[in-house]
Amino acid sequence: MSPSADRPTIAATATDLDILRRFEPVVCFTQGEQFFPTDVDRYVAEASLWAHYPDGRDELLVKQGELTLEKLVQPRPAAFGTVHYLRFIEPLSLSESAQVLADQGRLRRILKNDFHPGVGRLARGGLLPRVVDALFTLSFLARGRVPAASAAAAEIDYFHMRAHEDKFVYYGRAVRQNGWRVLQYWFFSCYDSWRSGFSGVNDHEADWEMISLYLYEEQGRLIPEWLAYAAHDFHGDELRRRWDDTGQVDFVDGHPVVYSGAGSHASYYRPGEYQAEVTLDLPSWLSWLKTFNQVLDEFWTGPLGQPSINPFRIPFVDYARGDGLRIGAGQAKAWSPQVIDESTPWIGQYRGLWGLFARDPISGENAPAGPMYNRDGSPRGSWYDPLGFAGLDKVPPPSDALRILKKNCSEIKKEQRQLEALIPAKAAELDALGMKWKGLEGHPHLAKEYTRLGKEIGVLAADVRNLRRAHSENAVILQSLTERLERLKHGVQDDPRAHITNLNMPVTTRRMRFDRLAESWAAVSLSVLLFGIVALVLLAPGYMGAGLGIILTLFVVLESILRSAFIQTIGLVTALLALISAVILLIHFWFWIGIGLLLVVAVFLMFQRLRELT
Amino acid sequence: MQKRKKVWNKKRSPAVTVIAWGIVVLFLIRLYQVFDPLMGNPIFRNGINGRLLEAGRLTPLGNALLSSAVYLILSVAGIVVLIGFLRMQRWSWVVLMAWTGLSLMITLINYFYSRPNYLVMASNTIIALALNQADVQRIFKIRTDQSEPIR
Numbered sequence: 001m002s003p004s005a006d007r008p009t010i011a012a013t014a015t016d017l018d019i020l021r022r023f024e025p026v027v028c029f030t031q032g033e034q035f036f037p038t039d040v041d042r043y044v045a046e047a048s049l050w051a052h053y054p055d056g057r058d059e060l061l062v063k064q065g066e067l068t069l070e071k072l073v074q075p076r077p078a079a080f081g082t083v084h085y086l087r088f089i090e091p092l093s094l095s096e097s098a099q100v101l102a103d104q105g106r107l108r109r110i111l112k113n114d115f116h117p118g119v120g121r122l123a124r125g126g127l128l129p130r131v132v133d134a135l136f137t138l139s140f141l142a143r144g145r146v147p148a149a150s151a152a153a154a155e156i157d158y159f160h161m162r163a164h165e166d167k168f169v170y171y172g173r174a175v176r177q178n179g180w181r182v183l184q185y186w187f188f189s190c191y192d193s194w195r196s197g198f199s200g201v202n203d204h205e206a207d208w209e210m211i212s213l214y215l216y217e218e219q220g221r222l223i224p225e226w227l228a229y230a231a232h233d234f235h236g237d238e239l240r241r242r243w244d245d246t247g248q249v250d251f252v253d254g255h256p257v258v259y260s261g262a263g264s265h266a267s268y269y270r271p272g273e274y275q276a277e278v279t280l281d282l283p284s285w286l287s288w289l290k291t292f293n294q295v296l297d298e299f300w301t302g303p304l305g306q307p308s309i310n311p312f313r314i315p316f317v318d319y320a321r322g323d324g325l326r327i328g329a330g331q332a333k334a335w336s337p338q339v340i341d342e343s344t345p346w347i348g349q350y351r352g353l354w355g356l357f358a359r360d361p362i363s364g365e366n367a368p369a370g371p372m373y374n375r376d377g378s379p380r381g382s383w384y385d386p387l388g389f390a391g392l393d394k395v396p397p398p399s400d401a402l403r404i405l406k407k408n409c410s411e412i413k414k415e416q417r418q419l420e421a422l423i424p425a426k427a428a429e430l431d432a433l434g435m436k437w438k439g440l441e442g443h444p445h446l447a448k449e450y451t452r453l454g455k456e457i458g459v460l461a462a463d464v465r466n467l468r469r470a471h472s473e474n475a476v477i478l479q480s481l482t483e484r485l486e487r488l489k490h491g492v493q494d495d496p497r498a499h500i501t502n503l504n505m506p507v508t509t510r511r512m513r514f515d516r517l518a519e520s521w522a523a524v525s526l527s528v529l530l531f532g533i534v535a536l537v538l539l540a541p542g543y544m545g546a547g548l549g550i551i552l553t554l555f556v557v558l559e560s561i562l563r564s565a566f567i568q569t570i571g572l573v574t575a576l577l578a579l580i581s582a583v584i585l586l587i588h589f590w591f592w593i594g595i596g597l598l599l600v601v602a603v604f605l606m607f608q609r610l611r612e613l614t
Numbered sequence: 615m616q617k618r619k620k621v622w623n624k625k626r627s628p629a630v631t632v633i634a635w636g637i638v639v640l641f642l643i644r645l646y647q648v649f650d651p652l653m654g655n656p657i658f659r660n661g662i663n664g665r666l667l668e669a670g671r672l673t674p675l676g677n678a679l680l681s682s683a684v685y686l687i688l689s690v691a692g693i694v695v696l697i698g699f700l701r702m703q704r705w706s707w708v709v710l711m712a713w714t715g716l717s718l719m720i721t722l723i724n725y726f727y728s729r730p731n732y733l734v735m736a737s738n739t740i741i742a743l744a745l746n747q748a749d750v751q752r753i754f755k756i757r758t759d760q761s762e763p764i765r
Contacts, residue, residue: 546723553719567708567756571746574715578742581718581735584725588732 007243008254009221012181017339020172020183023213023224024335026252026328027187028271030262030321032115034155034197035207037187037327039169039338040346040354042161043206044069047086052357054081064090073349084352085367088157088190088205089150097149104152107159115198115262117319150356151196151203158190168327171340171371175386179397181222182386183213186340186371187265191355194263200316201264202364205355208371209265211258212386216397225398227256228390229267230382231318231504237391238504241269242496248503255329259320271322272506320506342372351377391499405485412478419471426464433457518562529555627753629744633710634700636741641692643734647685651678707745707754714742 010022029036049062049072061084062071076084092100108114171186192207194200214226227249228239241248243256248269250257259268268274327333342348347370355367369375372383382389396404437457440450497503529551536547553573560569586593655678666676695713698706721735744750751757 545726549719549723567711570708570711570715571751571756574711574718574742575746577715577718577722578739578746580722581739582743584722585732585736585739 007223009223012217012220012222014222016172016174017337019174019181019215019222020185020337020339023183023215023255024170024172024328024337025185025211025256025258026326026331027258027260027267028322028326029260029324030115030319031324032113032197032319033260033262033324034113034151034193035158035189035191035265036162036325037168037170037189038158038161039167039336040171040188041069042165043088043188043190043354044072044086044346046157046161047088047355048090049352050085050087050357051076051078052083052085052359054079069346073345075349083357084350085357086206086352086354087356089147089153089356092147092149092153097147097152100149100152100156103156107156111159113324115319117199117317148196150205151191151193154191154205155193161190166333167336168333169336169338172337173340173371175341177387178393179216179400180387180392181215181217183215184210184371184382184386185212186210188354189265192263192265194261194316194318196263198263198317198319200318204358204365204367206353206367207265208354208368209260209267210371210382211256211267212382212390213256214387214390214392216399218399223398226390226392227269228392229258229269231261231266231268232264235381235389235391237499238502240390240392240499244493245496248497252328252330257322259322261318261320264318266318266320268318268320268504268506270506271320274318274320274504275316275507340371346370347372402485402488405481405488409478409481409485412474412481416471416474416478419467419474423464423467423471426460426467430457430460430464433460521558521562525555525559627747627749629747629750630699630702630753633741633744633750634696636737636744637692637696637699637710639737640734640741641689641696643737644685644689644692648682648689651681654678702753704755707751707756710741711745714738714745718742 008022010019014022027037044067046064047067048060048064049067051059051061053059061076064087067086072086078084169188171188173182173184173186175182175184187209189207189209190205192202192204195203210230212228212230213224214228215222215224217223224243227241227243229241230239243249250269259271260266261268261274325333328335340347350370351373353367353369353375357367358365360366366375369377369380372380374380385393387393433453434457437450437453440446440453532551533548536544536551540547556569556573557566560566655675657675657678662675662679664675665673666679667673672680695706695710699710717734718738721731721738724731725735748757
């Protein structure tokens with residue numbers, strides 16, 4: 001039986017819309033999610049269009065209520081560095097902000113759409129990530145950010161949009177590349193409320209998310225082979241799952257299931273809570289910090305054998321529980337699909353941001369651009385290279401795999417035949433030269449010829465050696481390819497996860513030793529630490545160093561006991577202290593340490609040599 | 615000749631031997647610290663012939679006795695850990711690591727207050743680095759896999 005026999009198929013001649021509908025996903029949201037995939041028409045009608053100029057000015061180009069998709073794509077020549085952006089929520093006064101926040105609370109009570117985080121985010125990470133997290137939170141004071149009441153206002157506006165028409169839209173795109181038929185499902189949400197709603201990394205107006213399906217054609221039918229769900233900024237092989245990997249991918253009547261991250265709308269294969277580690281994009285003038293960290297990390301993980309620590313990654317939880325609204329085939333809510341491609345005007349002709357440009361230098365709070373572009377207006381990789389996006393650019397469709405493999409084998413066989421003819425001829429030539437060379441020995445007047453022949457023999461011997469090596473390597477490769485060819489002929493497939501290095505799985509909600517205590521401690525620990533330092537400065541300034549050392553040690557030990565990580569923690573702390581001590585000893589005793597090392601080397605060598613004598 | 619009987623023994627790694635020697639060095643230092651205060655006060659010759667406490671404070675004799683007692687306890691504990699360590703018990707690794715960490719912290723604090731003890735610092739540094747070796751951690755079942763220490 002063919003491996004694809006139990007997969008849903010559709011005629012290759014079907015329309016793009018029909019193909020998209022046949023494989024459209026079922027998207028499961030988390031209880032508490034406020035923004036679902038919607039259509040851009042209504043969003044644009046609710047938004048205003050702005051331009052941010054390089055001199056810092058912002059100019060309103062089209063007022064809210066007057067903007068349409070046709071107006072959005074009108075050509076607008078502007079100076080280099082100009083950013084065009086939409087604004088879904090107009091600036092709010094203090095009283096308006098208070099009003100929308102109160103309305104938001106009322107709305108959630110009415111809808112009973114509350115989110116319960118469970119084990120708190122802060123309790124899941126240690127003290128160091130908490131410090132970095134605090135610094136990250138403080139960084140919002142210096143960076144641009146979406147105003148706090150914007151999420152509440154967006155939630156209320158979106159509620160009214162849904163009340164008018166409860167419509168759930170995906171923008172589908174079907175494209176052919178390298179023998180694959182790629183289906184992309186783009187989801188647009190009015191707002192990404194990950195930070196404000198779910199203690200995540202960022203908030204921004206407008207959100208574009210996408211999943212891709214990769215189909216191949218066989219006997220006039222399209223058969224799905226791979227899926228790639230986009231999550232944050234990840235790309236490549238890790239994103240991809242094979243259709244028959246049922247341990248990883250859920251299906252409802254042949255439709256793949258997507259578990260959407262609460263607020264972030266990142267797409268996941270399995271329901272659960274994901275420990276998302278967000279890497280800080282440091283400005284270029286701080287890139288030396290990363291290099292320094294890499295060097296330290298190599299020493300830390302290599303000679304010291306410690307688990308890697310990356311202080312530039314902040315742990316956040318992405319809740320993709322799938323216990324909320326479900327959209328798709330057989331669910332309470334159905335999709336309203338729209339087909340898009342490069343010729344869709346708002347796709348190809350609007351390069352601006354789809355929401356507020358918050359002037360955030362690391363971009364997390366700036367709205368994204370459309371499906372076809374990055375924030376800086378450059379083409380988006382997942383649009384122009386959907387195969388490369390999922391690491392499929394090196395993988396042929398199964399229908400082509402056999403043919404390509406056979407071609408590979410026959411090419412190698414041909415090369416082997418050529419080598420098998422060439423090697424004996426070259427070897428015979430080498431033998432003849434060798435005999436001639438040997439015959440010149442003992443005749444001083446032929447010294448020049450002898451040297452020339454010697455060089456020629458060296459070159460020819462190297463040639464023969466290389467040809468024999470190529471023949472030997474080809475034989476091994478051919479054997480491996482032949483085995484694979486046989487497997488494919490018998491319908492045996494590769495391990496569906498062979499291409500995955502780090503399988504992204506939800507974290508097991510490891511119960512802490514003292515649940516409540518750990519949560520409370522995680523929430524207050526950093527503040528208590530700062531209070532302790534203040535008390536130390538005021539009450540015992542003469543013992544600053546010792547006091548700080550003792551306070552930090554107490555914190556670390558308490559933390560490790562609560563997190564059931566005492567052994568790991570003492571190992572880590574002691575290794576750090578040992579490193580500091582080693583540096584101190586090296587500074588004070590470098591001369592004697594050098595002498596000692598020389599003596600050790602001398603004794604070792606003497607021991608080795610004496611052993612040879614016995 | 616009779617065929618050699620192949621018996622697999624749980625072998626100590628060189629790092630374990632280094633650590634054991636480190637403990638012995640520290641034990642000797644502590645032992646010296648047990649007797650040093652007692653030598654200052656001729657207790658061995660005269661016995662305890664004075665008051666240990668006066669007005670709620672330790673007298674020099676009391677201080678010397680208390681120091682000796684503390685160092686004696688530490689020395690005995692050191693021997694217990696050494697035995698556990700040579701028998702490759704998991705608890706001994708944990709105790710030794712915690713102890714070494716504490717000792718290093720105290721030594722470093724003393725160093726920054728101009729009271730350095732380089733011998734203790736060096737011994738503890740060697741012990742700490744040796745205890746952190748992956749094969750030592752595996753012997754003591756602290757680490758089950760190369761990349762995953764037990765929590």
